[in-house]
Amino acid sequence: MSEAAKSHGTLTSLADIKEYRGVLSWVASIDHKQIGIMYILSGFFFLLVGVAEAMIMRVQLARPANHLISPETYDQLFTMHGTTMVFLMAMPLLFGFSVYLVPLMIGARDMAFPRLNAFGFWIYFFGALMLYFSFLAGGAPAAGWFSYAPLTERGYSFDHGIDYWALSLLVMGAGSVATGINLIVTVLTLRAPGMTLRRVPLFVWMVFINGILVVLAMPPLNAALVMILTDRLLNTHFFTPATGGSVLMWQNYFWMFGHPEVYILVLPAFGVISEVIPVFSRKVMYGYGLMATSTVAIAFLSFGVWIHHMFATGLGFAVLYIFAASSMLIAVPTGIKVFNWIATMWGGTIRFTTAMLFATAFLIQFTIGGLSGITFAAIPLDWQLTDSYFVVAHIHYVLLGGTLFAMVAGTYYWFPKVTGRLMSERLGKWNFWLMVIGFNGTFAVLHILGVLGMPRRVYTYPDRPYFGLMHSVSTHFAYVLVLGLLVFVFNMIWSLFKGKVAGPDPWDAWTLEWTTSSPPPPENFERVQTVRGRRPLWDLKHGAEAGAGKEGQ
Amino acid sequence: MTMTNAVMGAAGEHMHHQISVFNAQSPQAESIVHLFYVDLAISAVIFLTVTALVIAAVIRFRARPGDAEPYQDPGNPRLETLWTVIPALILLGLLILTARTMLAVNPPVGDRKANVVVMAHQWWWEYRYPSGVITANELHIPTGTNWLLSIQSADVIHDFWVPSLGAKMDAIPGHPNVLWITAQTPGTYQGTCAEYCGAEHAMMGIRVIVQSPEEFVRWEQGQLHLPVAPAGEEIERGARLFADKTCLNCHRINGTKAVAGVGPDLTHLADRDTIGSDLLANNLTNLTRWIADPQAIKPACNMPALRLTGVEAHDIAVYLESLK
Numbered sequence: 031m032s033e034a035a036k037s038h039g040t041l042t043s044l045a046d047i048k049e050y051r052g053v054l055s056w057v058a059s060i061d062h063k064q065i066g067i068m069y070i071l072s073g074f075f076f077l078l079v080g081v082a083e084a085m086i087m088r089v090q091l092a093r094p095a096n097h098l099i100s101p102e103t104y105d106q107l108f109t110m111h112g113t114t115m116v117f118l119m120a121m122p123l124l125f126g127f128s129v130y131l132v133p134l135m136i137g138a139r140d141m142a143f144p145r146l147n148a149f150g151f152w153i154y155f156f157g158a159l160m161l162y163f164s165f166l167a168g169g170a171p172a173a174g175w176f177s178y179a180p181l182t183e184r185g186y187s188f189d190h191g192i193d194y195w196a197l198s199l200l201v202m203g204a205g206s207v208a209t210g211i212n213l214i215v216t217v218l219t220l221r222a223p224g225m226t227l228r229r230v231p232l233f234v235w236m237v238f239i240n241g242i243l244v245v246l247a248m249p250p251l252n253a254a255l256v257m258i259l260t261d262r263l264l265n266t267h268f269f270t271p272a273t274g275g276s277v278l279m280w281q282n283y284f285w286m287f288g289h290p291e292v293y294i295l296v297l298p299a300f301g302v303i304s305e306v307i308p309v310f311s312r313k314v315m316y317g318y319g320l321m322a323t324s325t326v327a328i329a330f331l332s333f334g335v336w337i338h339h340m341f342a343t344g345l346g347f348a349v350l351y352i353f354a355a356s357s358m359l360i361a362v363p364t365g366i367k368v369f370n371w372i373a374t375m376w377g378g379t380i381r382f383t384t385a386m387l388f389a390t391a392f393l394i395q396f397t398i399g400g401l402s403g404i405t406f407a408a409i410p411l412d413w414q415l416t417d418s419y420f421v422v423a424h425i426h427y428v429l430l431g432g433t434l435f436a437m438v439a440g441t442y443y444w445f446p447k448v449t450g451r452l453m454s455e456r457l458g459k460w461n462f463w464l465m466v467i468g469f470n471g472t473f474a475v476l477h478i479l480g481v482l483g484m485p486r487r488v489y490t491y492p493d494r495p496y497f498g499l500m501h502s503v504s505t506h507f508a509y510v511l512v513l514g515l516l517v518f519v520f521n522m523i524w525s526l527f528k529g530k531v532a533g534p535d536p537w538d539a540w541t542l543e544w545t546t547s548s549p550p551p552p553e554n555f556e557r558v559q560t561v562r563g564r565r566p567l568w569d570l571k572h573g574a575e576a577g578a579g580k581e582g583q
Numbered sequence: 584m585t586m587t588n589a590v591m592g593a594a595g596e597h598m599h600h601q602i603s604v605f606n607a608q609s610p611q612a613e614s615i616v617h618l619f620y621v622d623l624a625i626s627a628v629i630f631l632t633v634t635a636l637v638i639a640a641v642i643r644f645r646a647r648p649g650d651a652e653p654y655q656d657p658g659n660p661r662l663e664t665l666w667t668v669i670p671a672l673i674l675l676g677l678l679i680l681t682a683r684t685m686l687a688v689n690p691p692v693g694d695r696k697a698n699v700v701v702m703a704h705q706w707w708w709e710y711r712y713p714s715g716v717i718t719a720n721e722l723h724i725p726t727g728t729n730w731l732l733s734i735q736s737a738d739v740i741h742d743f744w745v746p747s748l749g750a751k752m753d754a755i756p757g758h759p760n761v762l763w764i765t766a767q768t769p770g771t772y773q774g775t776c777a778e779y780c781g782a783e784h785a786m787m788g789i790r791v792i793v794q795s796p797e798e799f800v801r802w803e804q805g806q807l808h809l810p811v812a813p814a815g816e817e818i819e820r821g822a823r824l825f826a827d828k829t830c831l832n833c834h835r836i837n838g839t840k841a842v843a844g845v846g847p848d849l850t851h852l853a854d855r856d857t858i859g860s861d862l863l864a865n866n867l868t869n870l871t872r873w874i875a876d877p878q879a880i881k882p883a884c885n886m887p888a889l890r891l892t893g894v895e896a897h898d899i900a901v902y903l904e905s906l907k
Contacts, residue, residue: 271757344760
């Protein structure tokens with residue numbers, strides 16, 4: 031161990047860490063922090079790729095009857111945009127935050143299975159490359175990110191795009207299961223002495239539940255992917271109705287994965303918000319117990335709502351009633367969280383750092399996405415609005431206005447821990463306002479387009495009243511959103527070199543990761559003291575004063 | 584690009600109703616709108632509550648220099664129960680309304696036979712009536728009847744959606760579905776395929792022509808008659824070309840050798856308002872252009888460009904426009 035790493039105070043940037051020098055130290059690394067950073071960088075890289083795909087589509091849609099790109103190109107773009115954002119951007123970003131932070135937050139040296147951790151990242155990385163290789167191999171997949179059969183059968187999609195899609199998702203799915211198991215075991219076995227499950231930070235709670243979701247949700251997808259592959263390559267008949275297959279079986283399998291997947295993409299974001307809001311409000315999380323149990327409730331219910339993606343497929347009413355009820359029920363624990371976050375802010379002394387600004391915008395935007403989600407649970411409304419632009423608006427309010435905003439908040443919050451440097455708050459304000467204005471301007475108007483009968487996934491549309499105008503508004507605000515994202519990326523790069531030195535605990539925070547240097551040395555901690563409450567660092571700072579040791583008993 | 588602008592504008596001119604979920608023109612659509620108002624009202628109340636609370640917190644509790652560490656409130660079970668139970672009760676109410684609206688919009692069918700079979704294809708619509716009438720891309724229904732549609736697919740999954748007339752329904756191969764529509768006002772209603780179904784999903788428009796029962800019967804009788812035999816030089820030439828240039832490998836024209844069912848039935852093409860699945864106004868100019876090169880108008884559609892001369896395309900179009 032280097033001398034520098036031993037005296038934590040002197041570590042101020044990643045370059046100070048001898049063990050992280052050279053490409054090989056990263057490629058061959060089993061250090062959860064390096065793997066986490068590689069996950070996060072890959073996630074941000076694919077964010078830019080997915081945004082580029084989206085922008086080509088938005089330019090195409092800016093006016094009616096536009097023929098800038100061909101239908102085949104457009105179909106590949108929206109398929110790759112969706113697949114990229116869900117599997118190549120959001121999941122690795124969330125896994126990156128999870129594997130970087132969980133060991134630090136529970137006072138561990140590394141993940142439970144460091145080699146499995148590296149395996150998870152690299153199999154994702156090469157799976158992602160394989161998916162993009164399809165562009166060079168005759169055409170990217172073009173059946174949408176949920177690839178409904180029988181459009182994916184060889185009779186309708188005869189180039190190899192779907193094969194690449196299914197194979198790379200299968201490969202990445204295996205990696206995800208491995209990472210899920212790793213996160214579960216890490217949280218269960220490597221917590222610092224005294225850190226009972228009632229004392230772990232809420233981010234860790236949510237990542238733990240998320241690990242369970244990943245392990246249980248991926249197998250249906252992986253099974254369905256194998257079935258479509260054998261249909262295409264070995265002439266089996268799982269999804270070919272003419273020879274006894276069932277196309278609805280694909281939908282059942284896919285959404286049995288796909289709906290828990292939505293919560294897989296949202297729970298870590300909830301975790302980030304549950305760390306950022308208390309620290310910047312200077313108050314403990316309001317209703318810690320209910321926050322944790324409502325997360326368990328969401329995870330449990332998320333396996334019983336998948337039919338709400340299939341309300342227009344003509345299923346029996348008994349099934350529809352049950353899934354309408356469960357889909358509305360899952361809104362309750364989600365609503366609890368929103369109110370508990372607000373209650374945490376209430377009565378606090380709130381510091382509006384960029385991280386806190388993004389968390390605040392998250393509260394409102396995620397609420398909008400939740401309310402439009404309830405609209406789909408009211409089945410007759412789903413019968414009108416599903417597969418329209420209303421869905422496009424909904425999914426982006428949840429995953430962009432929700433998850434991505436939370437991850438940006440998390441980036442501003444933990445960037446100093448990861449790199450040793452604070453991100454520029456001045457650029458951060460620009461970043462925030464450009465993204466809030468750009469995001470809402472781009473997607474709010476899409477609700478109206480859906481109500482006016484605009485179907486999703488069309489490469490062009492007829493010149494109906496207001497259609498061109500609304501799409502043009504959406505496209506122009508999308509430029510603002512992209513500008514905001516570019517400011518974000520620039521801020522990260524600039525701050526890495528020129529940012530203010532953060533020190534171990536720049537936010538006066540409470541959890542264990544802030545007790546070590548920024549960036550943390552390879553071994554994380556020299557020693558971890560016995561944890562006696564939910565805010566171990568607060569306890570350290572305040573000694574045996576009031577409150578210490580009382581929480582979580 | 585400008586050409587296609589004109590093309591798609593042409594179909595737009597014939598629109599009689601603003602397409603909108605709120606412009607309900609059937610009892611089914613009206614029930615859904617009523618539910619939508621309730622849902623929007625609930626959403627507005629919740630959204631305004633959350634937003635007001637967030638804004639109030641932002642203004643009242645912004646940190647000021649010299650603020651002491653605030654009171655550490657760990658939570659209040661009574662308050663938390665409140666915001667668990669109240670939303671649950673609201674949603675229970677919405678659930679009851681949901682079930683009632685479902686029964687109003689798409690009640691069980693029993694033994695009732697469908698009034699028309701809607702058969703979706705990549706990328707056009709076929710309508711088959713029990714009377715034997717087969718037509719394409721323009722669905723005729725009478726007012727005042729509870730009309731039952733059987734929604735089916737010949738290839739991949741499509742979705743039949745006419746917002747002003749009510750719910751949408753997936754057309755799934757191997758899984759026939761049903762949909763009720765009770766039209767009230769004669770007129771033309773537009774919709775579109777709502778499930779992504781391949782390259783030309785964007786150009787799979789739906790056109791529903793609602794007629795008075797008398798007019799509907801007259802239309803149906805007219806469709807059952809064979810079209811008039813070709814008469815006149817251009818028309819006869821067109822009819823010969825239709826056979827020689829392989830058009831009949833895919834299309835059907837009753838009373839002729841053309842009996843294939845791959846593409847749209849053309850028996851009474853001249854009676855239709857549009858061609859290309861609600862894409863172009865049906866007139867000689869547009870039809871000639873379509874026959875000459877459909878790929879220039881609807882790229883990737885299943886009808887190939889047959890390398891016809893301009894005259895040949897014109898003659899075929901003249902023949903088809905004589906089929907009344």
